[in-house]
Amino acid sequence: MSFQAYLANIQAKTGKSPADFRALAKKKGFTRQGQLATDVKAGAIVRWLKDDFHLGHGHAMAIVALLKGTKCDDSA
Numbered sequence: 001m002s003f004q005a006y007l008a009n010i011q012a013k014t015g016k017s018p019a020d021f022r023a024l025a026k027k028k029g030f031t032r033q034g035q036l037a038t039d040v041k042a043g044a045i046v047r048w049l050k051d052d053f054h055l056g057h058g059h060a061m062a063i064v065a066l067l068k069g070t071k072c073d074d075s076a
Contacts, residue, residue: 006062021063028048036064
């Protein structure tokens with residue numbers, strides 16, 4: 001599955017776009033100045049996404065990659 005397909009599936013399941021997840025992560029203190037905060041571990045983000053949005057591990061890790069900037073969504 002492509003990264004874009006992961007993001008599309010996440011949006012279909014949660015109703016949240018990549019931009020929404022960026023904004024929510026900023027509110028939670030996971031990101032600062034558009035970058036993943038150095039003191040934040042991927043596991044904390046994965047737990048948040050699993051608990052609050054019922055995402056599976058792979059989909060949660062796609063959001064982690066998005067927040068880290070290792071992957072980009074084409075719509076941003």
